Amino acid sequence: MRYRTIGSGDNAFEASALCLGTMLYGWRTDEETSFAILDRYVERGGTFLDTANNYGDWEWPEGGWKGAGRISEAVLGRWLTARGPRARDQVRIATKLGAARKDSTRPLSYSNFEGLSQQVVATSARESLRLLGIDRIDLLYGHVDDRETPLAETVGAFGKLQAEGLVGVTGISNVSLWRVVEAREEAARQGIDPYAVVQQNFTYAYPTPKAERFNWASPELLSYAASTGVPGRPALTVVGYSPLLQGAYTRSDKPLFGGYDHPTTHARVQALHDVGRELGATPNQVVIAWILAQDVVPLVGASTVAQLDEALDAVDLDLGEEVLARLDAV
Numbered sequence: 001m002r003y004r005t006i007g008s009g010d011n012a013f014e015a016s017a018l019c020l021g022t023m024l025y026g027w028r029t030d031e032e033t034s035f036a037i038l039d040r041y042v043e044r045g046g047t048f049l050d051t052a053n054n055y056g057d058w059e060w061p062e063g064g065w066k067g068a069g070r071i072s073e074a075v076l077g078r079w080l081t082a083r084g085p086r087a088r089d090q091v092r093i094a095t096k097l098g099a100a101r102k103d104s105t106r107p108l109s110y111s112n113f114e115g116l117s118q119q120v121v122a123t124s125a126r127e128s129l130r131l132l133g134i135d136r137i138d139l140l141y142g143h144v145d146d147r148e149t150p151l152a153e154t155v156g157a158f159g160k161l162q163a164e165g166l167v168g169v170t171g172i173s174n175v176s177l178w179r180v181v182e183a184r185e186e187a188a189r190q191g192i193d194p195y196a197v198v199q200q201n202f203t204y205a206y207p208t209p210k211a212e213r214f215n216w217a218s219p220e221l222l223s224y225a226a227s228t229g230v231p232g233r234p235a236l237t238v239v240g241y242s243p244l245l246q247g248a249y250t251r252s253d254k255p256l257f258g259g260y261d262h263p264t265t266h267a268r269v270q271a272l273h274d275v276g277r278e279l280g281a282t283p284n285q286v287v288i289a290w291i292l293a294q295d296v297v298p299l300v301g302a303s304t305v306a307q308l309d310e311a312l313d314a315v316d317l318d319l320g321e322e323v324l325a326r327l328d329a330v
Contacts, residue, residue, distance in 0.1 A: 001045030002315055004297070006092070006139065007169035007196035008235045011162065013138055015048035015092050017292060018315050019239060020308070021301035022049060026075035027056040029303050038079050040305050042090050044312050050239075050299055051076055052096035052143055053128055057108050070100075070131055077133040093132060094139035094197075096173060097124035098146060116146035121157035125166060140167045141199055145175035145214065151186055159192030171197030171239075174215040177224060184234075194234055198225070202240025202296055204249075204287045204327070205268050207259035222294060243291055243298040249283045264330070271330045275323055285314035286327075293324055 002017040020041050025034035038049075056071030073095060080087050098116045099108075106112050114120045125140060140161065146154065161167040172180060172195050180198055187194035201207075202217035217238050229235035248254040249269055256265055272283035279286070288311055291298045302308035319327070 001312070002292075003047070004237070005235070006048075006237050007193075008229070009193065011168040011193060012196075012235075013092050013168060015297075016046045016315075017297065018046065018288070018311060019048040019050050019094070019297050019299045020046055021241065021299045022051045022072045022076060023055045023301050024072075024303060025051075025055075026071040031075055031078070033304070034075050035079050035082070036305055037302055037308050038076075039083075040308055041312075042087065044309075046312065047091050048094070048297070049076065049091050050094045051132075052099070052141075053124055054096075054100040054108060054143070057100055070127070073128055073131040077131050081133055088134060092138040093134065094141065094171075095128045095132070095137055096141040096143035096199075097121060097128065099143035100124065110144075113144060113146070115149055116142045116154040116157070117149045118153050118157040118160075121154065121161065125161055129166065136165065137161075137167045139169045139171055139197060141171040141173050141197070142175075143173055145172060145179055147179075151179070151183055152190070155183055155186045155192070156190055158195075159187065159190060162193055169193075169196045171195050171199060173199035173241075175200075176214040177218065177221050180221070180236075181224070184236075196235060197237045197239055199239040199241055199299065201242050201258070202238070202291065202294075202298075203243045203245055204272065204290050205245065205256075205260050205265040208262055210259065213259070217296065222296070226295065237297060238295075239297040239299050240291055241299045243287055243300060244284050249287060268327075268330050271327055275319075275327065279317070279319075279323075281314070281317055282310060284310060285317055286319070288314035289317040289319050290324065290327055293319060 003014050005012050006015050051072045053070050099113045101108050102112050102114045158170040184194035200217035201215050217240055225236045225238050248256050272286050276283045276286050288298050300311045
């Protein structure tokens with residue numbers, strides 16, 4: 001396993017180069033299987049776990065919502081309890097807030113997100129701590145940028161949690177680049193640690209451009225992140241979610257979603273299969289290795305131990321300059 005530093009200063013931590021997403025744990029992936037995947041991840045040197053306070057919350061059964069949400073966080077908390085203090089020492093936990101349901105009687109949607117007000121940040125973070133059974137969140141994200149709440153209020157709320165020792169590193173997800181830059185400038189004005197992580201959708205294929213697409217790790221974001229980590233510019237790490245397009249690179253029954261179904265993607269999928277055959281790797285492993293070469297942390301959600309092993313084996317796959325240039329040229 002390879003490792004990297006997340007954040008800077010006193011709150012920074014070391015984490016594995018591949019982050020394990022636990023979005024489906026406890027509802028689409030049963031608890032026994034979830035525990036087995038988590039055990040295997042740690043056994044193989046994985047240390048970076050990702051969850052959120054709304055995972056499972058968008059299931060809207062007939063007759064209305066009957067659950068309390070936060071299913072993934074609760075499963076992680078039970079796993080940590082079952083495995084004892086050593087497990088907590090071995091892993092770094094990231095969770096998110098801001099995109100849970102504001103109105104518990106309505107389905108989860110953009111119009112029903114809780115947002116990133118000071119009250120929501122303070123209350124939701126403490127509930128995550130309770131469910132996870134921990135006294136400090138290593139990395140806390142705003143799940144979706146909230147433009148209705150003043151940025152100074154949101155940034156200040158995250159900084160207050162850091163000052164209280166409840167949160168280590170902070171981050172933001174599903175956000176435009178200018179908002180990331182402004183949030184980091186606002187943190188400097190307030191004298192608190194800036195967002196150290198941005199989590200965006202990122203994979204080998206490219207989505208069709210849209211003016212309202214703010215959830216993609218654009219080349220501009222990667223360039224900005226690469227410019228950090230120097231005096232006066234605290235380090236910024238990019239984490240890429242949905243790197244394997246939910247299986248669409250290898251499964252014909254999985255549609256290319258979110259603007260990815262276009263001729264360039266089809267050509268890139270073929271390139272992945274060609275390179276994979278030549279290197280004795282799967283297309284998914286080539287994608288993960290390519291993402292790592294971009295200095296992005298791939299966030300992979302495994303539903304089986306076999307899927308996890310496939311992803312972890314890709315961490316040490318060296319594509320080489322010629323193969324990378326060939327893949328980028330498509």
